[in-house]
Amino acid sequence: MTSGHHFYRHHNGDVSVFPNEDMFSQHLLDYLQFVQNSSSHYNELIQRTGLKVQNDPITVFDYLPYTSKEVYRSVLTEEAFATVGGAPFVTDFSSGSVAKSVVRICRSSDDLCEQEITESTFSRVGVGSSDCFVCIDVGAAGIYDFYFRAARNLGVARAIFLHLTAEVAESVRPLHALQPTVLLTLPSLLIRMWPHLRGLWKPGACPIRVLFMMGEHIDTSFRTVVESVLGCKIFSFYGTTEIGGLAGECKYQNGHHFNPHFVLPSIKSPTYTASESIEGEVLFTTLHEHTHSVIKYEVGDMVRISLAPCKCGEPSPRLWFLQRTTEAFILAGEKFSYSMFFAALSDKVPDIKIMSLEILENGARGNAVTLSFYFPIALSPYENVFYDVLKNEIFGLDSLYRYGFVDFKISFKPVTNFGGRKIKRLIDHRSEAAA
Ligand SMILES: [Zn+2]
Numbered sequence: 131m132t133s134g135h136h137f138y139r140h141h142n143g144d145v146s147v148f149p150n151e152d153m154f155s156q157h158l159l160d161y162l163q164f165v166q167n168s169s170s171h172y173n174e175l176i177q178r179t180g181l182k183v184q185n186d187p188i189t190v191f192d193y194l195p196y197t198s199k200e201v202y203r204s205v206l207t208e209e210a211f212a213t214v215g216g217a218p219f220v221t222d223f224s225s226g227s228v229a230k231s232v233v234r235i236c237r238s239s240d241d242l243c244e245q246e247i248t249e250s251t252f253s254r255v256g257v258g259s260s261d262c263f264v265c266i267d268v269g270a271a272g273i274y275d276f277y278f279r280a281a282r283n284l285g286v287a288r289a290i291f292l293h294l295t296a297e298v299a300e301s302v303r304p305l306h307a308l309q310p311t312v313l314l315t316l317p318s319l320l321i322r323m324w325p326h327l328r329g330l331w332k333p334g335a336c337p338i339r340v341l342f343m344m345g346e347h348i349d350t351s352f353r354t355v356v357e358s359v360l361g362c363k364i365f366s367f368y369g370t371t372e373i374g375g376l377a378g379e380c381k382y383q384n385g386h387h388f389n390p391h392f393v394l395p396s397i398k399s400p401t402y403t404a405s406e407s408i409e410g411e412v413l414f415t416t417l418h419e420h421t422h423s424v425i426k427y428e429v430g431d432m433v434r435i436s437l438a439p440c441k442c443g444e445p446s447p448r449l450w451f452l453q454r455t456t457e458a459f460i461l462a463g464e465k466f467s468y469s470m471f472f473a474a475l476s477d478k479v480p481d482i483k484i485m486s487l488e489i490l491e492n493g494a495r496g497n498a499v500t501l502s503f504y505f506p507i508a509l510s511p512y513e514n515v516f517y518d519v520l521k522n523e524i525f526g527l528d529s530l531y532r533y534g535f536v537d538f539k540i541s542f543k544p545v546t547n548f549g550g551r552k553i554k555r556l557i558d559h560r561s562e563a564a565a
Contacts, residue, residue: 135390135437135447137408140192145408146396147435147447148188157391159187161417165425168213171205172425196413197427202372203232210235210422219421222273224371232371235422241276243418244374247392248280251378254387254444255340255365257312259285262337264310266292266301266319268551277314286312294319296546302326313362314342317349318553320356321483322545328359338362344369346552347451351476352483368451370429372422373414377449382441385448392418395435395449396426407436411455430455457556459489461499462535464526468556471503474524479512484548489558492537499560502539510542 138148148154162183165172172194176183179193197206214235222234236244257263263281265274271291278289290308294301302323305313315323320343330336338360344367353364368386369375376393377386388395394415400408412433413426432452440448457468468487476482486504503516520538521531530536548554 134445137437138188140396143399144396144413145400146191146394147390147437148394149390154391155187157417158191159183161423162187162190164420165423168420169206169209169423171201171209175425191415191425194425197424199232199372199428199430202424202427206422206424207233207235213421220272222371222374234372234374236374236419237421240374240419240421243392245276245280245283247377247389247418248277248375249283250389251342251365251367251375252280252312253284254378254380254442255363256381257281257284257286257340259287261286261311261340262288262290262309263312263314264290264292264305264308266294266313266315266323268294268319270551281312294323298322299326302330306330309337311337312340312342313338314344314367316345316551317343317352318346318484318549318551320348321352321553324356324483331360334361336360336362340365342367344375347453349472349476349483351480366451368449370414370431372424372427373416373429374419376414380440380442380444384440385436385450387440387444387446387448389446392416395433397433397435403434404436404438406438407434409434409452412449432458454556456558459556459558461527462530464530466527471501471520471524475503475516475519478515478519478523479509482509484545484553486548486554487556489556489560491560498535498537500537500539502541504541504543504548506545506548507542513540513542516540 134150135147136150138146140146162176166176166183175194176190179190181190181193183190214237217237219235219237220241222236224232263286265277274291281289292301292304339362341362341364343364348364348366357364365379365383366386367375368377373393377388379386394417396413397408397410398413400410403409410432412429412431414429415425416423432455434450434452435447437447453467453469459466471487472485475485482505484506488502490500490502492498492500517538517540520527522528527536
């Protein structure tokens with residue numbers, strides 16, 4: 131037990147991160163009573179446990195089932211709209227990386243709680259009054275008002291939105307005059323801007339010291355290149371549409387710090403990687419949301435959580451994103467994942483920044499499937515290297531290829547054809563594939 135938190139083991143083997151204080155039980159009680167009054171869906175689930183929230187909130191929480199994306203989209207979104215009544219609210223839509231969009235409804239109280247998380251993410255890496263804060267996106271300008279408010283509360287005087295259009299070079303150029311010290315964008319957009327951004331300043335003259343990456347995971351080798359060319363540090367800001375921003379890295383860039391009083395994570399039957407560290411599929415309970423709140427929500431991410439103290443001294447637990455659950459798939463009974471292919475191919479061709487993988491049924495070869503890979507045109511000289519890795523160098527896949535269970539197709543296309551705000555990394559077209 132360290133850092134003021136502990137792992138709580140549920141009756142079914144799942145594990146949650148609970149704060150140690152006695153106050154936490156009261157906090158959970160207040161939350162569950164609120165949810166019971168505002169959501170007939172959750173009220174029914176609580177009734178079904180046969181337990182009373184006021185007697186033992188922790189055991190009630192223990193026996194509550196998971197919340198699926200489908201329930202979120204249909205039941206909870208409708209309930210959230212009903213809760214809002216005539217009050218003002220804002221919405222947050224998912225973009226790009228998922229097949230079916232989700233929307234989160236937030237009233238001002240929810241927005242202020244999320245703003246507090248965002249402020250702590252910014253202040254953790256020293257954002258303050260001497261900074262010029264610039265956000266770059268292809269659209270969604272409205273959400274940046276939220277980030278501006280968080281930055282201004284920390285004393286930032288200049289906060290600017292820069293619209294990235296199809297004319298990438300033109301849209302990036304104003305950065306030179308704006309002289310941002312803090313830049314916030316998405317990894318997919320940074321990849322698109324990189325050829326123009328990297329030469330914008332003379333070596334050693336780039337004013338950017340902090341580069342926030344949100345919305346997606348950023349590849350480690352690309353991160354290292356950007357940091358060394360611009361002379362800045364990249365900090366990842368972890369969050370999802372349904373939960374909001376919830377965790378950010380500190381100056382040691384080793385895990386995202388989060389506050390379980392706001393967002394409480396649980397992990398389905400985790401693996402213990404060390405006494406204070408667990409891994410598995412995460413479920414989130416949004417104790418801080420009062421309109422579109424969720425209990426044990428299956429957000430679709432595999433994570434690692436550690437209670438071990440961080441070198442920065444902040445006592446909060448840390449979270450590492452590992453991969454999307456939908457990025458793991460089965461081929462002829464063997465388990466594979468997008469990240470495993472990306473790692474094997476990057477090992478031979480370190481310059482891969484973008485890769486899309488589509489899994490297709492292949493009628494011509496009976497049970498076989500085709501793994502269709504897409505890379506940017508610049509990587510076309512490596513076509514044979516990619517085929518060689520796929521056919522011979524991935525354990526388990528080589529025999530599937532030899533026995534005709536799997537086939538490969540490699541194609542190249544312009545970087546701009548990889549999708550909008552976020553890149554679709556894996557699409558499984560097989561009819562039996564899970565949604
Ligand atoms: Zn830290």
